[in-house]
């Protein structure tokens with residue numbers, strides 16, 4: 001079953017075609033990586049999916065429903081969760097309080113406490129529960145944001161550069177997390193770290209100048225001449 005689709009999705013900023021006429025389909029349960037050179041339109045594309053910005057043209061369909069005009073918070077209620085390059089944690093609240101706030105969208109009482117603990121353990125932050133979020137490293141703030149997404153048991157989790165700022169050992173932990181979610185949670189992963197992409201993704205979509213340049217398995221994308229030329233600079 002297809003969980004998320006776009007048809008003719010486009011976003012122009014003044015004269016610039018940041019995303020142009022993108023037809024995209026993401027089956028339920030898949031881990032999809034979205035890659036492409038700097039400025040290819042990846043963040044703009046996922047912002048259109050989440051409702052952070054409005055499209056110039058085209059539609060976004062989630063679970064069979066046209067959500068193109070739905071505000072961002074209603075998309076969250078339908079089961080979309082996302083983290084962006086700029087962290088949105090509350091710096092003066094503790095790690096636990098940040099996740100508990102996100103959990104309150106759907107849970108109360110002990111269920112909320114347990115879900116909060118579980119999400120923090122999933123991302124490996126169980127040792128920092130009472131630390132102020134603002135005192136965490138950038139990488140740990142990204143993991144905290146992922147926990148804030150996970151605690152909502154999303155149907156679609158969109159992660160924009162989740163490994164940026166993480167140490168190698170933490171990237172290993174992140175990959176284990178993705179593996180543990182694979183199958184239940186559909187994941188769209190915008191990522192520059194190619195080794196993460198190649199290991200974590202079932203399928204890869206390559207954007208270039210706002211358009212889909214290629215789509216396929218990690219092996220197919222690695223072997224694709226157009227991708228090598230545009231993205232890896234080796235064509």
Ligand SMILES: Nc1ncnc2c1ncn2[C@@H]1O[C@H](COP(=O)(O)OP(=O)(O)OP(=O)(O)O)[C@@H](O)[C@H]1O
Nearest residue numbers: 013016017018036037038039040041042043044045
């Ligand atoms: N709010 C905006 N106003 C004007 N131009 C924008 C805006 N947001 C993005 N752009 C432009 O749209 C294009 C696509 O940007 P976008 O951030 O989506 O690319 P990206 O693939 O996510 O890049 P990166 O890998 O560097 O994060 C770029 O040329 C960018 O400068």
